[in-house]
Amino acid sequence: MSKSSFADLAASLKNRDALFTSFENRPEYLKDATEISGESEALVMAACEEDVVKVVRYAIEHKLAIVPRGAGTGLSGGCVPERGSIVLSTERMTHLEIDKSEKVAIVGPGVITGDLQQKAAEFGLAYPPDPASYLESTLGGNVAEGAGGLRCKRFGVTKDYVLGIRGVTAAAEILNTGCYNSNHGFALSDILIASEGTLLIITEISLRLIDNFETGDTFLVAFDSPKQAAQTVSDITASGMIPTILEFLDGDAAKCSNQYEKTEGLDDVAAILLIEIPHETGGKQASLIKTICEQNKCSFFRHESDAAKAEKLWKVRRNLSKAVREIAVMRVSEDVVVPNSKFPELIEYVTELNSGSSLRINSFGHAGDGNLHVNFMADSDDPQTRELIEVELRKLLEKTIELGGSLTGEHGIGLAKRDYLGLEFDKPTLESMKWLKDIFDPEALLNPGKIFS
Numbered sequence: 001m002s003k004s005s006f007a008d009l010a011a012s013l014k015n016r017d018a019l020f021t022s023f024e025n026r027p028e029y030l031k032d033a034t035e036i037s038g039e040s041e042a043l044v045m046a047a048c049e050e051d052v053v054k055v056v057r058y059a060i061e062h063k064l065a066i067v068p069r070g071a072g073t074g075l076s077g078g079c080v081p082e083r084g085s086i087v088l089s090t091e092r093m094t095h096l097e098i099d100k101s102e103k104v105a106i107v108g109p110g111v112i113t114g115d116l117q118q119k120a121a122e123f124g125l126a127y128p129p130d131p132a133s134y135l136e137s138t139l140g141g142n143v144a145e146g147a148g149g150l151r152c153k154r155f156g157v158t159k160d161y162v163l164g165i166r167g168v169t170a171a172a173e174i175l176n177t178g179c180y181n182s183n184h185g186f187a188l189s190d191i192l193i194a195s196e197g198t199l200l201i202i203t204e205i206s207l208r209l210i211d212n213f214e215t216g217d218t219f220l221v222a223f224d225s226p227k228q229a230a231q232t233v234s235d236i237t238a239s240g241m242i243p244t245i246l247e248f249l250d251g252d253a254a255k256c257s258n259q260y261e262k263t264e265g266l267d268d269v270a271a272i273l274l275i276e277i278p279h280e281t282g283g284k285q286a287s288l289i290k291t292i293c294e295q296n297k298c299s300f301f302r303h304e305s306d307a308a309k310a311e312k313l314w315k316v317r318r319n320l321s322k323a324v325r326e327i328a329v330m331r332v333s334e335d336v337v338v339p340n341s342k343f344p345e346l347i348e349y350v351t352e353l354n355s356g357s358s359l360r361i362n363s364f365g366h367a368g369d370g371n372l373h374v375n376f377m378a379d380s381d382d383p384q385t386r387e388l389i390e391v392e393l394r395k396l397l398e399k400t401i402e403l404g405g406s407l408t409g410e411h412g413i414g415l416a417k418r419d420y421l422g423l424e425f426d427k428p429t430l431e432s433m434k435w436l437k438d439i440f441d442p443e444a445l446l447n448p449g450k451i452f453s
């Protein structure tokens, strides 16, 4: 592709510094948080929907693919480009409007999740979905991945808050699924959520807000076996109680975090739970949590009502990704999800996998949703290690499906799990998904190679 031809596109965009044909000073735009790196002909930082339309028209004319991109915090290679593509970043599309009376936010895809939360709070409202990456990830990326988060046990995931999506199709046309409560016609938004940039480039999202809520009481509970912690998760869910947050860390994950920043109660534990419940009068839920934890023979129990002290406990969870990244030369982190009742079996399986493997395998996750993130870690990054990780990963995915679970709870399929899709879906179901992709994008212009191999 000639640079002069890109120059015409650059000149047509709203802002001057919006198109780059070299990635030398911005290699991060070829990657996401998996650290898988790709290749691309150009990067466009769209300022508005018209820019997106122009890029799509240009891509059609020059037979280039488009790889939509938010903040690049994805964990499945979703925005990693391949040769013959334009990386189309929507991170500069940050318009944000709040309709207080309707409790609706209309946002550009580049708005950072945490920024919407903060803005909503100024109106006495809340946007509850909170991926652990909320200070970096964009709402466009959240919708495209169907992001979950810590508070999703109580409040639901991103898809529960999407009222409508506006975007640019592969034919450079505008598609708009509605804004407020549109309950007629096909549920197109549902098809677009978690479509990983393969069906549409999102240019605006309409999101439901709720009344603001206080953070509540926090519990840090340790156990002598991961199975006891996992059983506690199942028992809490079975009791009918809905904690705001219910996070699991196995002993090795807790150790990694504790090495990064020390927290009382974390030495020599086999697993911990971090639980948050809304503030309550009478302490009924707090005492039920204590009873369930004791029945499962917890070795340490701390209840914190003071918000600042509780925040320190949450650092155990928040530090984890950074801690693991510092410890291992090579790390592959994959998320799976199973029904709550099967969570203990999954945890037991990961413990077995770790003891039978030369890799270091630990796990953590939004246990209240049955979500588990499994880290495969090694001291070297050679082809044999990568092959071994693939072998262990396949075993984990097969077990997850056997337990009635799904290949991904929230991180998406992307590049990382596209070869395993057949484990979860039968041929007619897969064919239907591919058929839908063909309807939206017959020339395979949008994010090719993602979801389907």
Ligand SMILES: Cc1cc2nc3c(=O)[nH]c(=O)nc-3n(C[C@H](O)[C@H](O)[C@H](O)COP(=O)(O)OP(=O)(O)OC[C@H]3O[C@@H](n4cnc5c(N)ncnc54)[C@H](O)[C@@H]3O)c2cc1C
Binding pocket: 032, 033, 067, 068, 069, 070, 071, 072, 073, 074, 075, 077, 078, 079, 090, 109, 130, 131, 132, 133, 136, 137, 138, 139, 140, 141, 142, 143, 144, 145, 146, 147, 148, 149, 150, 196, 197, 198, 200, 201, 202, 203, 321, 410, 411, 447, 450
């Ligand atoms: C430390 C850490 C913690 C994390 N915790 C969580 C968690 O708790 N829950 C969770 O769900 N995820 C989590 N993630 C994963 C990641 O943050 C989410 O998947 C997030 O939604 C990605 O947003 P992004 O803006 O970074 O998107 P990107 O990584 O840039 O892109 C992700 C996908 O969205 C598509 N996309 C982006 N923008 C658009 C657009 N405008 N139109 C169409 N498609 C688009 C891309 O093509 C790609 O397929 C975590 C990641 C990290 C690094």
